[in-house]
Amino acid sequence: xxxxxxxxxxxxCNEPFEPLPVEIKTxxxxxxxxxxxxxxxxxxxCEVIRTFxxxxxxxxxxxxxxGALEPLCRLINHSNKLVRGxxxxxxxxxxxxxxxxxxxxxxxxxxxxxxxxxxQEDTVLHEFATLCLASLSVDFLSRVQIFExxxxxxxxxxxxxxxPDVKKNxxxxxxxxxxxxxxxxxxxxxxGVPPLLELLKSEFPVIQHLALKTxxxxxxxxxxxxxxRNESGFEKLVDILHNKEFSDLHVEALQVVSNCLCDREAVxxxxxxxxxxxLMDFVLASNIPEIQSTAVKCxxxxxxxxxxCKVLHEQEAExxxxxxxxxxxxxxxxxxxxxxxxxxxxxxxKDDFRDLGCIPAVVQLxxxxxxEVREAATQTLxxxxxxxxxxxxAVFEAGGHEVLVQQLDGSCPVSVASSAATLCNMAGEELxxxxxxxxxxxxxxxxxxxxxxxxxxxxxxxxxxxxxxxxEARAKLQxxxxxxxxxxxxxxxxxxxxxxxxxxxxVCASDKSSAVEMCKFGALETLQEISQSANRRNHFSDVxxxxxxxxxxxxxxxLTGQLTSADIITGGFYDAGKVCSGQRVRTLEELFTEPxxxxxxxxxxGPTAEGADLPEEKQTNQSESATSIKKDRGTQRKKxxxxxxxxxxxxxxxxxxxxxxxxQMLVKKAKEAIFPVSDETEQCAALGRLVSEAMGGAVEVEKxxxxxxxxxxxxxxxxxxxxxxxxxxxxKGIYCHRALLFKYLADCIEMSxxxxxxxxxxxWNQVVLFTENPSNRSLSQPRRYIVDLMHQPGALLAVGTxxxxxxxxx
Numbered sequence: 001x002x003x004x005x006x007x008x009x010x011x012x013c014n015e016p017f018e019p020l021p022v023e024i025k026t027x028x029x030x031x032x033x034x035x036x037x038x039x040x041x042x043x044x045x046c047e048v049i050r051t052f053x054x055x056x057x058x059x060x061x062x063x064x065x066x067g068a069l070e071p072l073c074r075l076i077n078h079s080n081k082l083v084r085g086x087x088x089x090x091x092x093x094x095x096x097x098x099x100x101x102x103x104x105x106x107x108x109x110x111x112x113x114x115x116x117x118x119x120q121e122d123t124v125l126h127e128f129a130t131l132c133l134a135s136l137s138v139d140f141l142s143r144v145q146i147f148e149x150x151x152x153x154x155x156x157x158x159x160x161x162x163x164p165d166v167k168k169n170x171x172x173x174x175x176x177x178x179x180x181x182x183x184x185x186x187x188x189x190x191x192g193v194p195p196l197l198e199l200l201k202s203e204f205p206v207i208q209h210l211a212l213k214t215x216x217x218x219x220x221x222x223x224x225x226x227x228x229r230n231e232s233g234f235e236k237l238v239d240i241l242h243n244k245e246f247s248d249l250h251v252e253a254l255q256v257v258s259n260c261l262c263d264r265e266a267v268x269x270x271x272x273x274x275x276x277x278x279l280m281d282f283v284l285a286s287n288i289p290e291i292q293s294t295a296v297k298c299x300x301x302x303x304x305x306x307x308x309c310k311v312l313h314e315q316e317a318e319x320x321x322x323x324x325x326x327x328x329x330x331x332x333x334x335x336x337x338x339x340x341x342x343x344x345x346x347x348x349x350k351d352d353f354r355d356l357g358c359i360p361a362v363v364q365l366x367x368x369x370x371x372e373v374r375e376a377a378t379q380t381l382x383x384x385x386x387x388x389x390x391x392x393x394a395v396f397e398a399g400g401h402e403v404l405v406q407q408l409d410g411s412c413p414v415s416v417a418s419s420a421a422t423l424c425n426m427a428g429e430e431l432x433x434x435x436x437x438x439x440x441x442x443x444x445x446x447x448x449x450x451x452x453x454x455x456x457x458x459x460x461x462x463x464x465x466x467x468x469x470x471x472e473a474r475a476k477l478q479x480x481x482x483x484x485x486x487x488x489x490x491x492x493x494x495x496x497x498x499x500x501x502x503x504x505x506x507v508c509a510s511d512k513s514s515a516v517e518m519c520k521f522g523a524l525e526t527l528q529e530i531s532q533s534a535n536r537r538n539h540f541s542d543v544x545x546x547x548x549x550x551x552x553x554x555x556x557x558x559l560t561g562q563l564t565s566a567d568i569i570t571g572g573f574y575d576a577g578k579v580c581s582g583q584r585v586r587t588l589e590e591l592f593t594e595p596x597x598x599x600x601x602x603x604x605x606g607p608t609a610e611g612a613d614l615p616e617e618k619q620t621n622q623s624e625s626a627t628s629i630k631k632d633r634g635t636q637r638k639k640x641x642x643x644x645x646x647x648x649x650x651x652x653x654x655x656x657x658x659x660x661x662x663x664q665m666l667v668k669k670a671k672e673a674i675f676p677v678s679d680e681t682e683q684c685a686a687l688g689r690l691v692s693e694a695m696g697g698a699v700e701v702e703k704x705x706x707x708x709x710x711x712x713x714x715x716x717x718x719x720x721x722x723x724x725x726x727x728x729x730x731x732k733g734i735y736c737h738r739a740l741l742f743k744y745l746a747d748c749i750e751m752s753x754x755x756x757x758x759x760x761x762x763x764w765n766q767v768v769l770f771t772e773n774p775s776n777r778s779l780s781q782p783r784r785y786i787v788d789l790m791h792q793p794g795a796l797l798a799v800g801t802x803x804x805x806x807x808x809x810x
């Protein structure tokens with residue numbers, strides 16, 4: 001058999017290839033075919049993938065795993081319209097799965113998708129392109145990418161599409177985008193408000209809901225609200241509210257209304273158009289709690305402006321809100337309470353609420369089982385009673401103060417703060433204040449003073465200041481540990497808390513007991529630190545320091561070295577010596593417990609309050625020591641008849657720290673010697689001589705170094721076994737002892753004088769005398785004098801003269 005020729009075996013190159021039908025049985029095959037150069041194959045593969053993806057999320061994830069995403073993203077840019085459309089359809093359906101959507105972000109497909117949103121493209125393509133973006137726009141970074149690629153303008157254009165699915169998808173994307181501030185502004189700038197309002201007429205509820213949701217975000221922008229008003233947006237929303245068929249839209253519509261009522265201009269326009277009256281009617285007409293609650297929140301938003309409050313007042317909103325306080329739903333009650341609180345900034349509204357019986361209704365809500373209602377009720381009472389005593393009295397008559405005191409121990413910071421604020425507002429009336437205190441109001445405030453919440457602390461400190469008007473109230477706070485808590489709050493870095501604490505300390509420092517207690521806790525040192533701080537110093541801290549010092553004269557004298565004529569020395573005063581600013585002055589009780597040392601003695605003036613500051617053991621020891629001093633001096637008197645008479649008399653007197661009998665006798669002598677004398681100059685001179693005589697008599701300047709006052713005080717310290725020496729036991733005193741005794745005796749007989757500490761144990765007293773014309777002081781010029789108690793007892797040295805300066809500096 002012969003061979004075939006080459007010509008016979010060759011197939012012609014122009015012979016046509018017969019088409020073969022392609023049967024795709026697996027998704028993997030379909031994915032492989034997405035890379036085919038044949039357009040018909042691509043169309044068929046995309047259709048198969050779409051059909052497979054529509055059957056569930058598992059199929060979508062399976063296609064993702066097979067690598068379908070990348071070729072589909074490539075095919076949406078195909079030149080063939082049908083391929084492009086089918087690719088978008090498959091991609092859009094797959095993108096509804098979260099895993100696919102996350103993977104799609106990495107493909108950087110958003111710019112390509114946005115390009116296909118032009119009006120020249122097919123509606124089907126629009127539908128699935130927007131479906132892709134709707135899935136992607138849930139993510140923040142994707143929203144940013146859509147915005148930066150100018151996705152908003154075409155999306156806003158598509159809101160007018162004839163296809164409801166395109167509208168719905170576009171709305172969903174815009175609704176996600178406007179969660180960001182820039183997009184909200186852009187929607188208004190690109191004319192998005194009118195088409196959004198137009199979509200409220202849609203026959204599809206989902207589109208209406210999405211339109212309202214988007215408008216709620218968009219109208220948070222002031223300019224957008226202006227466009228909303230210009231398009232009669234409020235009227236359209238009110239129409240929806242009055243249409244019972246749209247009851248499912250009412251809550252969202254009210255949320256948009258709430259935004260629109262932020263602006264005073266909008267409120268006035270809506271009011272003039274009758275829209276506000278229609279809204280008030282709607283509040284009462286609705287019987288759905290959620291809708292009522294949201295509607296009342298709209299009124300609360302209106303009431304944020306005092307001018308808008310006037311508009312609500314004209315619409316008699318007080319009556320509507322008072323009625324809502326009695327409804328069954330807790331949410332409505334809470335919303336009504338907040339609206340009442342907001343409207344209470346308008347004084348006429350406060351009065352109307354009282355006349356309408358609102359206050360008893362709110363007081364009743366204080367006992368509600370619902371925490372939100374109780375919280376809102378306390379806030380409402382705080383607002384109603386602020387600067388309004390009639391309302392405070394109405395709360396009192398309804399028994400509200402009793403419940404408010406109980407709520408001070410609550411766990412809700414808002415309720416505790418509002419309760420304290422309300423009690424503070426009410427405490428201006430003495431009757432109410434007394435009732436609050438009788439029910440343990442002051443003791444109950446101790447717990448809020450431990451709070452970490454700034455608003456609780458602010459309200460609690462102010463309430464303490466309002467209640468601490470009398471000694472009994474301050475004593476209750478002290479027993480409850482409240483004074484130390486107030487002192488602790490002086491360390492606060494919160495400006496308002498610090499101011500409140502300083503103010504409360506100032507009020508509580510009105511009596512000696514509280515002032516001493518707070519000084520013991522370091523109040524004075526802390527306040528001095530505050531006064532040195534440029535940032536923390538305030539008027540209240542300055543006043544608090546003055547109050548503490550004025551009520552704690554021993555500390556004032558140690559720190560400032562001066563007592564004015566208004567500073568009256570009483571029993572229990574002691575001179576602890578000069579102390580530097582910031583250094584703590586120890587209490588008398590602490591000083592008594594210290595062992596005898598080489599430092600200067602502490603001079604105690606007058607009996608302590610029933611020996612309260614003196615430990616019992618020390619009282620006994622000092623009493624025994626005083627008796628011993630008496631016996632020793634009696635023996636010395638018998639052996640030496642030349643002992644001065646003042647030494648003899650002082651030695652015969654029984655003395656103790658708790659009961660300085662010698663000092664009491666000096667007070668008696670001073671009264672007997674001074675009261676019969678009418679001339680003020682002679683009174684000062686006579687008292688000066690009496691003090692000098694009690695303290696060792698006159699001492700010549702040249703012999704001052706021979707005066708044995710140091711040895712005398714050392715002996716007393718040793719014999720008493722204490723560093724604290726009652727001033728009545730001192731029979732050899734120097735300038736500082738004599739000036740202190742003069743001040744005490746002068747205060748006892750109501751003679752005005754000061755006490756000034758100098759250097760090196762110097763001290764002196766200044767008196768003001770009208771010496772030229774005592775009978776007509778209006779024609780006399782007052783002059784200040786220093787009373788000589790050391791060298792020429794009773795001599796009056798005019799301040800500023802060489803003699804006075806020499807007395808102060810010798």
